[in-house]
Structures are given as C-alpha cells and as structure tokens.
C-alpha cells in the first residue's frame with residue numbers, strides 16, 4: 001500500500017513517542033523515529049521526509065536548533081513542534097521563523113495532531129504538484145525540480161534563494177524553454193508565501209481585449225458575454241505570487257493598470273467601481289529584450305523599472321553547455337523512473353552531438369530529446385536514439401560560433417522542418433522539440449510567417 005507520506009518523529013519521551021507513532025501509522029503515514037535532535041539530524045541527512053514532528057526541548061540538540069539548521073537547506077521538510085506549556089513562547093518564535101505550527105503536550109486530542117498533519121501534507125503536495133502539473137495529472141509522477149546545473153545556474157541559485165526571502169518583484173529574462181517559469185515557481189516555493197497560491201498567466205496567449213479581465217476580473221455585464229462577475233488572476237493569487245509570462249506582450253491600457261497595482265496595490269475589476277486591495281508578489285518573464293521595447297515605446301518605462309527590481313537572466317542552453325551532463329543525467333533518471341527502465345549509460349558520442357547542437361528550444365528541447373531517447377533505448381543511449389537534427393553537419397563543423405551564426409542555423413532548421421512538414425506548425429514544432437508558441441515567436445522573429 002502507498003503511504004500518505006513519510007514523517008520523522010523526534011521525541012525523547014519513549015512512551016509519548018510510541019503513542020504518537022501508533023496514531024500516525026494507523027492513519028497511514030510512514031514514521032521514522034529519533035530520540036533526540038542529534039539522532040534526528042543523522043536520520044534527516046540520510047533520508048528525505050514530508051514532515052518533521054519534533055519535541056521543542058530535548059537534551060543535546062533541541063528541536064528548535066535542528067529546525068534552524070535544517071531550514072537553510074533547499075527543499076527542507078516542514079516542521080511541527082510539540083511543546084510543553086512553559087515553552088509556548090519559543091514555539092511561537094519558531095513559527096515566525098517558518099515552522100508550520102505547534103501543539104502543546106500532553107495532546108488534548110490526537111485528532112488535532114492528525115488534522116494538522118493532514119493539512120500540512122496536503123499543502124506540501126499542492127506546492128510540489130504545481131511543479132509537475134502535466135506529469136502529476138498523468139499519473140502522480142515525481143515532481144519536476146529545478147536543476148541548478150553549470151556555473152551560471154550556480155550563481156543563479158544564490159540569487160533565487162536570496163530574492164525568494166523578500167517580496168521584491170522579479171523579472172526573469174531568457175529565451176523560450178530556458179526555465180523561466182520553473183525559476184518563478186521555485187522562487188515562490190522558497191518564499192514565505194509558498195503555502196499561498198501561485199497563479200500563472202501567459203500574456204501572449206490571451207487576446208488583447210480579454211487580458212485586462214483575465215488579470216483583474218470583471219463585473220457582470222461589463223462587456224458582451226460577461227454574464228457573471230468573475231475574479232481575475234490578481235484576486236486568485238491573493239497573498240501569493242502571480243507569474244506573468246511574456247509580459248512584453250501586454251497592451252498599453254493593461255500596462256497602465258498594472259502600474260497602479262504595483263504602486264498603490266489596488267485595482268478595480270473591469271466594469272467595476274469598487275477598489276480591491278491586493279498583496280501579490282509579481283514575477284514577470286520575457287523572452288524579448290524589454291529595454292528595446294521600452295526604447296520603441298511599446299513598453300512603459302516606469303512599469304519596466306517596477307517589474308525589473310530584481311532581474312534574473314537565464315542564458316540559452318547553447319551558452320551554458322557545462323550544464324549539459326547534469327541536465328542529461330537528471331532527465332535520464334526521470335524518464336527511466338517514468339518508463340520503469342534501467343538505462344545506465346550514455347555513449348560519449350551522444351554528449352558530443354549534444355554539445356554541438358544549438359538547442360533552439362533550450363532545456364525544453366533537451367528534455368524532449370531525452371524522453372525520446374529513453375523510450376527508444378534498451379540498455380544504453382546511443383546516437384541513433386537522438387533526432388536527426390542533432391547530427392546536422394553544419395552545426396558540428398562550427399561549434400560554439402557567434403550568435404548570428406547560431407541564429408542563421410536556427411532559422412535554417414526551422415525552414416527545413418517547415419518545408420518537410422508542408423507548413424504544418426504542430427508537426428514542425430514537434431519535430432524541433434519546441435512548443436508551438438515558441439515556434440510562433442521564432443517565425444515572427446525570423447520573418448517566416450509567410451512560409452506557413
């Protein structure tokens with residue numbers, strides 16, 4: 001039977017510990033035990049847990065000390081404290097530092113603990129689930145996680161952690177598929193808002209006339225078809241984070257309203273008069289040079305500065321090839337798990353081909369390539385498991401060339417794929433391992449709209 005989650009229980013009173021163990025196990029949780037903070041520390045170093053329930057005061061290392069040390073680690077589990085009446089103040093202090101909650105000993109009713117544990121587990125799952133929405137929908141597969149591979153990402157890691165602790169607006173810049181949304185979700189996850197909503201909206205995917213109502217909601221009758229009043233994304237994200245992808249596509253009227261939300265923290269629904277207060281952290285993303293948009297007066301300069309309080313730049317994959325081995329390994333393990341396969345090795349030729357490829361679809365493309373290879377391969381991944389585009393001679397002959405050269409190669413690859421697929425964008429995008437949206441940008445960028 002699948003357990004509902006794994007809990008580390010740290011308690012020095014043996015009787016109380018086994019009482020808690022019984023009620024948690026009866027409820028379907030897997031429980032590991034430790035008799036004090038030091039032992040808890042050792043267990044935590046070996047295994048991962050969904051939750052830690054710990055006594056606050058213990059000889060040796062206290063639960064509070066352990067909590068403070070542990071929460072420095074990314075992805076550390078939530079803590080619930082058990083405390084005697086005399087030490088409630090300390091438990092309250094721990095909550096201010098990020099602990100989930102505390103319960104006083106002796107437990108008045110085990111139900112209180114069980115419902116707190118259930119709620120914590122649920123919010124853990126919710127927080128993780130958003131990282132793997134598509135996969136989780138499919139089969140409750142393991143969550144996606146951001147791999148900080150290569151030097152650039154190592155530097156970025158620190159920035160992500162630092163900015164997550166604040167409420168500063170963040171602007172994530174990078175080509176399509178570089179991981180902007182994943183970074184935004186990770187900032188949210190690591191922030192004190194992690195248990196509140198993360199709401200994402202792609203500004204390019206919504207028709208201009210609907211974007212305002214999508215963001216700010218509308219009142220009934222605000223426009224033809226507005227039969228019901230509806231909350232917008234800002235209201236849905238209350239207290240949490242809103243992720244605005246392709247923010248450069250935002251039309252001027254919406255930009256003005258955004259500015260007001262940032263400056264005054266209020267807005268009105270479309271067709272409404274009532275001011276609605278908001279406390280939402282904004283993470284915006286763009287794959288355009290937003291400065292150019294500002295210079296061309298397509299994007300408000302004042303809004304740009306408000307959004308760009310903390311910029312995070314994700315370079316294209318071809319400019320951080322040192323990240324390849326770790327990413328390849330990560331995706332290989334993921335797809336092996338999903339496909340229930342054991343593929344141990346990757347032939348050196350495969351990595352060589354990967355190093356010479358311009359990766360127009362960036363990490364998303366690599367992920368697709370790895371999935372395809374994992375499906376095709378039986379024992380180890382060989383060159384024949386890679387798509388043909390990775391063996392484009394031209395690319396191999398001129399690795400690491402200038403940006404212009406890469407762009408012209410990318411254009412050529414798109415033209416070829418379009419021709420091969422008779423202008424069918426879905427097939428073309430699939431072949432290139434990029435999303436249809438990315439293809440759409442590229443077509444516009446390379447002036448290829450007429451080719452389809």
Ligand SMILES: Nc1ncnc2c1ncn2[C@@H]1O[C@H](COP(=O)(O)OP(=O)(O)OP(=O)(O)O)[C@@H](O)[C@H]1O
Nearest residue numbers: 144145146147175176177178179180181182363364
């Ligand atoms: N560093 C990384 N570690 C693990 N997975 C990654 C990483 N970077 C990107 N990915 C994966 O690549 C895919 C694309 O990432 P994401 O959607 O965040 O990119 P994006 O820059 O927001 O793309 P777009 O601009 O097209 O929306 C996702 O499936 C994501 O999980």
